[in-house]
Amino acid sequence: MRKKTLKILxxxxxxxxxxxxxxxxxxxxxxxxxxxxxxxxxxxxxxLPMLASDSASSEISGMVFNGLVKYDKDINLVGDxxxxxxxxxxGLVIIFHLxxxxxxxxxxxxTARDVEFTYQKMIDPSVRTPYGGDFERVKSLEVLDDxxxxxxxxxxxxxxxxxxxxxxVPRHILEKEDLNNTKFSRQPLGTGPYKLKAWKGQDxxxxxxxxxxxxxQPFIDRAITRxxxxxxxxxxxxxxxxxxxxxxSPLQYSRQTDTLFFKKYYRKFRLPGFNYTYLGYNLSNPxxxxxxxxxxxxxxxxxxxxxxxxxxxxxxxxxxxxVPQSWAYNQDxxxxxxxxxxxxRLLDDAGWQDSNKDGxxxxxxxxxxxxxxTNQGNDERQKVAQIIQxxxxxxxxxxxxxxxxxxxxxxxxxxxxxxxxxxxxWSVPREPDIFDIWHSSKVKEGxxxxxxxxxxxxxxxxxxxxxxxxxxxxxxxYHRIHEIIYEQQPYMFLFTSESLSILxxxxxxxxxxxxxxxxxxxxxxxxxxxxxYRIAP
Amino acid sequence: xxxxIYKRLLGMIPVLLGITIISFVIIxxxxxxxxxxxxAMNPKVSPEIRLRLAKLYGxxxxxxxxxxxxxxxxxxxxxxxxxxxxxxVKDKILERIPLTVSINSLSLIxxxxxxxxxxxxxxLKPGRGFDNFSxxxxxxxxxxxxxxxxxxxxxxxxxTLGWLPISGIKSLDFEYFSLGRKVWDVAWHxxxxxxxxxxxxxxxxxxxxxxxxxxxxxxxYIYTAWAKGLSQRQVVYKHALRNASLPIxxxxxxxxxxxxGGSVIFESIFALPGLGRLFYExxxxxxxxxxxxxxxxxxxxxxxxxxxADISYAYVDPRIRYK
Numbered sequence: 001m002r003k004k005t006l007k008i009l010x011x012x013x014x015x016x017x018x019x020x021x022x023x024x025x026x027x028x029x030x031x032x033x034x035x036x037x038x039x040x041x042x043x044x045x046x047x048l049p050m051l052a053s054d055s056a057s058s059e060i061s062g063m064v065f066n067g068l069v070k071y072d073k074d075i076n077l078v079g080d081x082x083x084x085x086x087x088x089x090x091g092l093v094i095i096f097h098l099x100x101x102x103x104x105x106x107x108x109x110x111t112a113r114d115v116e117f118t119y120q121k122m123i124d125p126s127v128r129t130p131y132g133g134d135f136e137r138v139k140s141l142e143v144l145d146d147x148x149x150x151x152x153x154x155x156x157x158x159x160x161x162x163x164x165x166x167x168x169v170p171r172h173i174l175e176k177e178d179l180n181n182t183k184f185s186r187q188p189l190g191t192g193p194y195k196l197k198a199w200k201g202q203d204x205x206x207x208x209x210x211x212x213x214x215x216x217q218p219f220i221d222r223a224i225t226r227x228x229x230x231x232x233x234x235x236x237x238x239x240x241x242x243x244x245x246x247x248x249s250p251l252q253y254s255r256q257t258d259t260l261f262f263k264k265y266y267r268k269f270r271l272p273g274f275n276y277t278y279l280g281y282n283l284s285n286p287x288x289x290x291x292x293x294x295x296x297x298x299x300x301x302x303x304x305x306x307x308x309x310x311x312x313x314x315x316x317x318x319x320x321x322x323v324p325q326s327w328a329y330n331q332d333x334x335x336x337x338x339x340x341x342x343x344x345r346l347l348d349d350a351g352w353q354d355s356n357k358d359g360x361x362x363x364x365x366x367x368x369x370x371x372x373x374t375n376q377g378n379d380e381r382q383k384v385a386q387i388i389q390x391x392x393x394x395x396x397x398x399x400x401x402x403x404x405x406x407x408x409x410x411x412x413x414x415x416x417x418x419x420x421x422x423x424x425x426w427s428v429p430r431e432p433d434i435f436d437i438w439h440s441s442k443v444k445e446g447x448x449x450x451x452x453x454x455x456x457x458x459x460x461x462x463x464x465x466x467x468x469x470x471x472x473x474x475x476x477x478y479h480r481i482h483e484i485i486y487e488q489q490p491y492m493f494l495f496t497s498e499s500l501s502i503l504x505x506x507x508x509x510x511x512x513x514x515x516x517x518x519x520x521x522x523x524x525x526x527x528x529x530x531x532x533y534r535i536a537p
Numbered sequence: 538x539x540x541x542i543y544k545r546l547l548g549m550i551p552v553l554l555g556i557t558i559i560s561f562v563i564i565x566x567x568x569x570x571x572x573x574x575x576x577a578m579n580p581k582v583s584p585e586i587r588l589r590l591a592k593l594y595g596x597x598x599x600x601x602x603x604x605x606x607x608x609x610x611x612x613x614x615x616x617x618x619x620x621x622x623x624x625x626v627k628d629k630i631l632e633r634i635p636l637t638v639s640i641n642s643l644s645l646i647x648x649x650x651x652x653x654x655x656x657x658x659x660x661l662k663p664g665r666g667f668d669n670f671s672x673x674x675x676x677x678x679x680x681x682x683x684x685x686x687x688x689x690x691x692x693x694x695x696x697t698l699g700w701l702p703i704s705g706i707k708s709l710d711f712e713y714f715s716l717g718r719k720v721w722d723v724a725w726h727x728x729x730x731x732x733x734x735x736x737x738x739x740x741x742x743x744x745x746x747x748x749x750x751x752x753x754x755x756x757x758y759i760y761t762a763w764a765k766g767l768s769q770r771q772v773v774y775k776h777a778l779r780n781a782s783l784p785i786x787x788x789x790x791x792x793x794x795x796x797x798g799g800s801v802i803f804e805s806i807f808a809l810p811g812l813g814r815l816f817y818e819x820x821x822x823x824x825x826x827x828x829x830x831x832x833x834x835x836x837x838x839x840x841x842x843x844x845x846a847d848i849s850y851a852y853v854d855p856r857i858r859y860k
Binding site: 035037045046051053125126128130131132133134180181185186198200201202203204224226227228229230232233236237239240242405406407408410411412414424426434436437444445446447448533 | 568569570578579580581582583584586587589590593618621622623624629632633688691692695696699702703704705706707709710712804805806807808810814815821822823
């Protein structure tokens with residue numbers, strides 16, 4: 001009996017082996033099908049790209065829509081819906097040549113009229129878009145023919161080019177709609193690689209692949225985002241392979257996923273992040289107006305210690321407003337060492353001495369004491385503040401920490417400039433223009449130079465950086481800005497944290513690059529025999 | 538009785554008005570401002586644009602004017618549009634109601650089915666085995682943080698045993714299931730959340746039941762009942778229970794607003810799209826229209842719950858008469 005079953009079993013085995021030998025080599029690789037399930041802490045709010053102000057929405061609408069330009073894997077600007085572009089008249093004019101034969105997901109042909117329509121809506125004051133700013137610098141937009149658009153700026157504006165990465169929306173659907181109030185924001189339709197199939201509020205968003213996508217049909221049929229607001233739940237779901245992709249905290253990356261199970265079923269990624277965390281000083285406060293004091297504080301805090309303790313090593317020391325993988329980052333800048341003695345000497349030069357021998361520094365009879373404010377809900381920042389507090393105590397500076405709810409923090413501390421020092425982070429956009437954060441004109445309530453930084457050379461360079469299209473020249477400008485800002489220490493630059501994530505290992509074709517892993521998502525695939533979700537969309 | 542209900546309903550109007558005025562003022566005076574409007578800390582969003590957005594939402598007008606406009610809309614049952622995604626607040630609330638109400642009613646039913654018999658049994662022989670056990674259990678359940686228990690149960694039932702799903706209310710391929718499988722799928726997803734959300738009130742209600750039952754059992758009419766030679770069953774369930782159930786009726790009445798309340802903690806842990814999370818997020822983002830809708834909903838339900846409790850007293854205890 002046993003033998004017989006074995007015999008019966010043998011035949012298919014031989015057949016399968018046969019198949020492997022002859023058929024597999026031809027079909028090997030790049031199968032279509034399967035789904036990827038990822039987790040998101042928050043639900044999307046609005047999938048009309050110009051109104052989407054949260055990252056969950058942008059992530060989804062980024063898969064449904066295209067802009068004229070996009071960043072490639074090495075963070076260079078390349079064409080997306082635009083095949084190519086020309087910059088003319090010293091940067092006053094940009095002419096976009098659009099890709100032909102691109103169709104909206106309902107089959108209508110995409111043309112320059114859609115670009116014109118999108119632009120008009122971006123500058124329409126009745127549309128509740130927060131992103132109109134860059135487009136208000138455009139003097140005119142002309143449609144030369146169905147596939148050529150001429151954009152004229154009031155003055156040369158380099159970041160303007162990247163702003164055309166804004167998703168283009170279909171004119172034929174939205175022409176008669178009130179954009180603030182349209183069904184389209186829950187039923188978007190774009191030119192992108194995925195189409196929205198279903199959106200269940202606070203539960204999940206399901207996308208299916210667009211078979212007619214102009215670049216190619218994505219291999220993965222469905223992309224499902226589940227809204228799971230709790231980190232521990234996401235982690236439990238990973239343990240049942242219920243989700244395929246998720247971000248990880250440093251602790252999860254280094255310890256909790258260091259098990260046989262995760263090694264068997266998942267693949268982890270650590271990629272350079274596009275962010276930095278800093279301690280910003282209120283420069284109008286006399287304590288911080290002296291550059292020597294700010295440098296002293298920088299010498300007194302051990303950044304590597306912070307990275308090791310708070311990020312468990314998953315980060316790098318930050319020295320300026322750019323990230324190391326960007327061409328704007330000046331690689332010649334060496335981080336100042338951790339040197340408390342030097343810090344004490346600098347403070348001494350600046351007049352801060354422990355004259356009454358109580359262990360704390362004084363000047364003109366007043367002790368050096370200040371408050372670091374940071375926002376609630378970010379444990380990392382609170383820990384960083386505590387380490388800084390400890391290190392500054394060593395050199396005789398008393399630090400208090402105040403943790404405030406985000407909305408209150410913005411309204412009461414940032415907008416009113418009612419702080420001594422704040423611990424915050426910036427995410428660093430791919431386009432290096434940082435005019436809004438560092439130019440001395442950007443100090444009004446609600447603007448972003450809230451520390452009140454002013455340096456004439458930086459002001460001048462920031463303006464130049466916006467006018468010159470040549471990347472080599474721009475690079476020199478931003479390298480110089482980086483150098484000045486690090487020298488002057490208006491922020492104590494702390495660290496850039498890495499982006500940590502985990503992906504189920506049945507997915508193939510992932511090629512980590514400076515831009516991350518998501519840039520070639522439409523080329524990710526799962527071998528047929530490993531596909532998990534088999535229902536065709 | 539009808540007249541009494543009528544009077545009570547009229548009396549609710551000024552109360553509701555008072556509640557809305559106070560909460561409207563408080564929520565607008567609270568520090569912070571709607572954060573979704575201004576795309577906080579995005580350098581691409583200039584202050585001019587933020588002001589313009591605030592204007593489009595009517596936030597530049599004096600508070601009194603804003604309140605009057607809000608009340609006018611409320612009279613037409615228009616709760617306004619949410620700041621965060623510009624959808625009608627009514628839709629946002631309505632789409633969450635089925636889930637929240639079904640979880641809460643299921644857990645309420647579960648609680649009463651378990652807690653009442655448990656409380657009665659404990660009260661019959663106070664200080665003895667079962668009573669001590671149930672007291673001990675109640676205190677443990679009551680003291681246990683829900684989120685912690687939920688995570689432990691998830692670890693055990695979902696990962697170690699693999700019997701139950703961790704989060705959500707439906708499987709990913711739900712749409713493709715047959716009807717029977719759909720029903721089973723939802724039930725399967727609801728087991729843990731309903732169980733976990735019941736535990737706290739299970740402890741409380743069984744304690745209430747126990748103490749009011751113990752009090753009822755010492756009343757003279759109970760001795761009469763025993764003296765008449767009635768069985769324990771008749772004494773306890775017919776005579777004592779009816780008198781002991783007044784506090785329980787109050788609790789049921791007060792649970793009515795809770796049916797729509799939802800809990801942020803367990804909704805977040807189980808990734809359930811319920812009302813608790815909706816309102817929590819509204820508060821964090823200062824989404825005023827949504828917050829106010831929640832206040833009105835809560836106020837109306839609380840008042841309705843009280844009214845229902847008062848009316849049912851009359852049925853439970855014939856000595857109570859309303860004029």
